[in-house]
Every structure is written in C-alpha cells, then in structure tokens.
Amino acid sequence: MSTKALWAGRVLSGLAILFLLFDGLIKLPPLEIVTTTSKEMGLPATESFARFLGIVTLACTALYAWPRTALLGAVLLTGLFGGAIATHLRIGSPLFSHTLFGVYLGVVVWGGLWLRDERVRRVMPFLSR
Numbered sequence: 001m002s003t004k005a006l007w008a009g010r011v012l013s014g015l016a017i018l019f020l021l022f023d024g025l026i027k028l029p030p031l032e033i034v035t036t037t038s039k040e041m042g043l044p045a046t047e048s049f050a051r052f053l054g055i056v057t058l059a060c061t062a063l064y065a066w067p068r069t070a071l072l073g074a075v076l077l078t079g080l081f082g083g084a085i086a087t088h089l090r091i092g093s094p095l096f097s098h099t100l101f102g103v104y105l106g107v108v109v110w111g112g113l114w115l116r117d118e119r120v121r122r123v124m125p126f127l128s129r
Contacts (some may be wrong), residue, residue, distance in 0.1 A: 012065070013112030017064065071119065081106045084101070
C-alpha cells in the first residue's frame with residue numbers, strides 16, 4: 001500500500017478513536033443526557049449502567065488504538081455497534097440517522113484498519129493484485 005493509503009487509514013482510525021473516546025468519556029460522570037437517552041431507549045437509566053457502557057467502549061477503543069490488538073478491538077467494537085443497531089431497530093429510531101449510525105462507524109473503523117494493517121488486507125483482499 002502507498003504512504004497515502006497508510007495515512008488515510010490512520011486518519012480514519014483517528015477520527016473513529018476520537019469519537020469513541022468522547023462517547024465513552026461522557027458516560028463516566030455520567031452526563032444527564034446519557035441517562036435520559038438510556039431511559040428513552042428502554043435501557044437502564046442508572047449511573048452504574050452508563051459507567052459500564054463507558055468503560056466497555058473505552059476498553060474496546062483502547063484495544064483498537066493499540067496496533068498489536070487493533071484487530072481484536074475492531075471485532076469487539078463491531079459487537080458494540082451491533083448492539084446499538086439492534087436497540088435502535090427495537091425502538092423504531094429513524095433508519096439513516098440513528099439505526100445505521102453503527103454501520104457507518106463500523107465502516108470507518110474497519111476501513112481505517114484495512115488501510116493501515118497488512119494482516120487485515122491479507123484476510124480481506126478487496127483489491128485484485
């Protein structure tokens with residue numbers, strides 16, 4: 001892969017990491033918007049549940065950010081996104097803005113990893129050589 005592709009992967013991964021850090025960190029205090037939204041989504045609106053989700057998000061993000069464990073982090077984040085998608089489907093959220101947001105984020109996470117990690121390109125060879 002070219003240097004441009006490598007940097008594109010780093011930028012995509014960096015954007016995903018920044019978003020996920022923000023998402024995880026706002027759940028630690030937790031902010032009122034977090035518990036309010038949890039209640040609207042039919043999830044427990046407790047501080048302990050919000051903190052649990054924040055810790056899981058931050059742990060998966062840390063694994064994704066570290067090159068040696070990035071693949072494991074991407075797999076775990078994909079599971080987290082799947083849960084978010086299922087929750088939005090269950091409550092009838094708008095499709096393109098809410099329900100599919102986990103898909104969009106997953107594409108960014110996996111696209112960034114694919115561009116920056118040769119091992120992932122070997123397993124998922126989208127380009128012919």
